[in-house]
Amino acid sequence: MPQGTFTNSWISQAANILFCGSAAPDTTKFYLGLANTNALTRANTIVDFVSNELLATDGYARSQLILPNNGSYNTSNNRQELPTATITFTAQNTWQFQTVFLLANGHPVASLPFTSSNVNSATDRITIANHPWVSGDRLIFTADSTATLPTGINQATVYQVLSPTTNDFALGQVVSSTPINIQDTGSGTFRARSANGMVAAFAVESSLITLLAASSYSYQIPLVLLNTGLVSGN
Structure with a gap:
């Protein structure tokens, strides 16, 4: 599985939520999407991701991400570990994609x-x-x-x-x-x-994935928040 990266916009939003009182995203509106490009970076906007998303006319649909609980704090690694979520896409027609992305406050219809x-x-x-x-x-x-x-x-x-x-x-x-x-x-x-919400994170496959009709492809998504013990000025 490719390594995930948080987007710049999500890092800024997370800081606003934690320290400035901004509203957290609706936990029922996290969706995983697939894009047919490998050129996206953490600086790209939701426009860039959604413009390259697979088409619903090919039988594609976004998949909802649901975490069953809040996880627990790992004292050895100094981090909060959320449950690993498994998302499976099953193609109705032949799909090709190379990037998976996570939408916060997204819409279920692509x-x-x-x-x-x-x-x-x-x-x-x-x-x-x-x-x-x-x-x-x-x-x-x-x-x-x-x-x-x-x-x-x-x-x-x-x-x-x-x-x-x-x-x-x-x-x-x-x-x-x-x-x-x-x-x-x-x-x-x-x-x-x-294009509701924002792209929170994404991952790019090392090569193009071709998924034939009736075939499935899964992503396991481990989410952790690391406590470095550092603050501004250290």
């Missing part, structure tokens, strides 16, 4: 496809039947090969869902409740990708 015919530039709304998102959920958008995103939707931008109904929704900048202006429908097939 992505859903839609096409230019589902974009209404007159009302600035996107139609995806029975979509799972609620107001305030974060999304990013990617275009499949040869496709072009609608003008007004940028691939590297995180948007929030506004005024959703069962089958459609508008988009807004994360800091705004005003719907963005979608100027045309674009062309081809697109992906709406869930």
